Amino acid sequence: MFRTILHHRASSCEDCAKLCCTKIDDFTVRIGRLTIFEHVHLHVHCGQLTALIGPNGAGKSTLLKAILGEVPHAGTLHYVDAKGKHTGHPVIGYVPQYLRFDVSAPTSVEDLFMACLSRRPVWLFPAGKLRARIRRGLARVRAEHLIDRRLGALSGGELQRVLLALALDPMPDLLLLDEPVSGVDQNGLELFYEIVAELREKEDMAIILISHDLNMVAKHADQVVLLNKRVICSGTPAEVFADRRTKHIFGVLAGETADEAAAEIPRAAAARREEGDA
Amino acid sequence: MTEIAGLLPQLFPFEWAAHHFMQNAFLAILLVTPLFGLLSTMVVASRMAFFSDSLGHGAFTGIAIGVLLGAVSPLVSLVIFSVVFAVFITYVKNKSTASTDTIIGVFSSTAIALGLMLMSYGGGFNKFSTYLIGDILSVTPEDLSALAVIFLLVFAAWGVLFNRLLVLSVNASFARSRGIRAFWVESAFAALLAVVVSISIQWVGILIINALLVLPAAAARNVAQDVKQYHLISVCTALFSGIVGLLLAYYCNMAAGATIVVVAAGVFFVTLFFGRRR
Numbered sequence: 001m002f003r004t005i006l007h008h009r010a011s012s013c014e015d016c017a018k019l020c021c022t023k024i025d026d027f028t029v030r031i032g033r034l035t036i037f038e039h040v041h042l043h044v045h046c047g048q049l050t051a052l053i054g055p056n057g058a059g060k061s062t063l064l065k066a067i068l069g070e071v072p073h074a075g076t077l078h079y080v081d082a083k084g085k086h087t088g089h090p091v092i093g094y095v096p097q098y099l100r101f102d103v104s105a106p107t108s109v110e111d112l113f114m115a116c117l118s119r120r121p122v123w124l125f126p127a128g129k130l131r132a133r134i135r136r137g138l139a140r141v142r143a144e145h146l147i148d149r150r151l152g153a154l155s156g157g158e159l160q161r162v163l164l165a166l167a168l169d170p171m172p173d174l175l176l177l178d179e180p181v182s183g184v185d186q187n188g189l190e191l192f193y194e195i196v197a198e199l200r201e202k203e204d205m206a207i208i209l210i211s212h213d214l215n216m217v218a219k220h221a222d223q224v225v226l227l228n229k230r231v232i233c234s235g236t237p238a239e240v241f242a243d244r245r246t247k248h249i250f251g252v253l254a255g256e257t258a259d260e261a262a263a264e265i266p267r268a269a270a271a272r273r274e275e276g277d278a
Numbered sequence: 279m280t281e282i283a284g285l286l287p288q289l290f291p292f293e294w295a296a297h298h299f300m301q302n303a304f305l306a307i308l309l310v311t312p313l314f315g316l317l318s319t320m321v322v323a324s325r326m327a328f329f330s331d332s333l334g335h336g337a338f339t340g341i342a343i344g345v346l347l348g349a350v351s352p353l354v355s356l357v358i359f360s361v362v363f364a365v366f367i368t369y370v371k372n373k374s375t376a377s378t379d380t381i382i383g384v385f386s387s388t389a390i391a392l393g394l395m396l397m398s399y400g401g402g403f404n405k406f407s408t409y410l411i412g413d414i415l416s417v418t419p420e421d422l423s424a425l426a427v428i429f430l431l432v433f434a435a436w437g438v439l440f441n442r443l444l445v446l447s448v449n450a451s452f453a454r455s456r457g458i459r460a461f462w463v464e465s466a467f468a469a470l471l472a473v474v475v476s477i478s479i480q481w482v483g484i485l486i487i488n489a490l491l492v493l494p495a496a497a498a499r500n501v502a503q504d505v506k507q508y509h510l511i512s513v514c515t516a517l518f519s520g521i522v523g524l525l526l527a528y529y530c531n532m533a534a535g536a537t538i539v540v541v542a543a544g545v546f547f548v549t550l551f552f553g554r555r556r
Contacts, residue, residue: 031375070454094455099448104553105323106502112448115441116456122441123319123509150503151448167455178451 020046027075036062044206051221052210058228060210064176090174093167098183105152141165157188177209279422299415306417307520309425315516318495324447331488332386333475336363338393360472365465412483414534482535493542500553
């Protein structure tokens with residue numbers, strides 16, 4: 001019933017032994033003569049959050065679109081589930097950048113869920129049993145009260161939470177977040193990251209996040225990848241933010257942010273330990 | 279269809295219902311306007327008003343080719359040409375990096391110029407003038423049977439297509455993550471539009487056909503809160519404008535197509551006024 005992406009053919013992936021993981025192998029995207037990025041290797045484990053950072057035009061969004069299969073690319077994507085079986089294709093969830101809706105758009109949150117989850121035409125059939133499922137999905141992102149709201153009447157943060165809830169039904173193996181909270185106010189932004197952190201803890205899914213917010217990245221990411229037409233450096237947040245290439249690319253000003261972000265790391269780790277103790 | 283037409287004088291004991299041409303025109307309105315109501319919901323939601331306008335312009339070439347070839351009726355040639363034209367625009371739009379507006383503008387003006395050039399061949403331009411204004415009173419009983427078939431086909435296609443179009447109208451990458459292939463869905467919608475536009479052009483006229491694809495949904499958007507209301511109000515607006523416009527045109531001896539559009543525009547402004555209050 002649920003049509004998921006059937007585009008990538010998973011094949012053997014030995015070094016993923018017994019751990020559910022997604023391996024992006026030698027991805028290259030060219031549009032005409034222009035190379036968007038080349039030879040990108042990424043290894044994403046389930047239960048981990050990988051942050052993609054890089055300047056504008058580095059090819060971050062295009063990389064996500066290549067993973068989705070929307071943009072033609074060279075290279076392969078392997079996916080292996082927790083039992084070491086090649087399940088074929090990961091179920092991919094995607095949350096786009098903050099979309100500006102026409103304020104008069106007459107589509108309710110329930111309508112959009114129905115259109116995604118059911119084949120029955122939304123304009124003809126009532127939601128029926130689906131409504132309970134939609135409520136459950138929205139409750140997961142603390143947006144249950146928005147079910148009958150129009151998309152155009154949602155605030156930025158609310159809309160992104162609704163789109164996140166949609167990306168989580170059916171529960172994906174791989175969750176792609178493309179600058180999901182750019183242009184969203186501070187409260188909405190913190191709530192969004194809180195929910196993503198929860199997901200990483202509770203659900204066994206791999207998350208790839210594009211973000212310009214280095215502080216948030218330092219706080220929540222397990223792995224950081226600096227992309228600029230190719231992978232410049234990757235590793236733990238501490239490693240990447242300490243790298244002089246990161247400071248070079250983000251400039252002096254952002255270099256300070258990176259320092260601040262690096263300072264955030266021990267604090268975040270301590271907070272996590274406390275949570276674990278409690 | 280002839281039997282149903284025969285019932286009309288008993289249902290409506292007015293002077294107009296006694297004429298065969300009015301019976302046919304009335305039934306044609308009942309069959310065609312709901313289709314415009316349905317399709318217009320997505321023309322407006324996906325910002326395709328300019329695209330649907332270009333379909334009307336493409337009709338110039340379609341008709342001219344049909345008349346020049348002589349072997350096939352102008353209508354057959356028009357339907358085939360319009361479908362090919364619509365799918366081709368969709369294809370180029372997806373392949374090219376130029377903006378959608380530019381692509382449609384290029385195709386639209388090329389089609390109109392090519393059509394005028396071919397029509398003026400041999401100097402017999404006048405025989406095409408009926409297509410510019412259209413004549414709803416020229417509907418024949420055979421037309422009505424064909425219309426009934428198209429009515430059912432479009433409703434069925436709308437049932438299959440709508441959910442996907444709705445998801446696509448939110449964001450292309452998001453749609454892709456739900457397994458929706460943008461090109462096929464867009465092409466199917468474009469082809470459906472092309473069929474309905476090219477069939478109705480002989481009755482409504484090239485000059486104003488696009489108004490019927492924009493006004494019903496534009497009016498519905500002013501007041502609708504969700505997809506079901508949007509469809510209901512859009513279809514009712516189209517139907518109401520069709521019937522009122524036809525009768526007004528009959529009693530005041532005016533062009534029916536234009537009168538229908540003026541009534542629809544009236545409905546739009548009324549909803550605009552009342553919609554403000556929400």
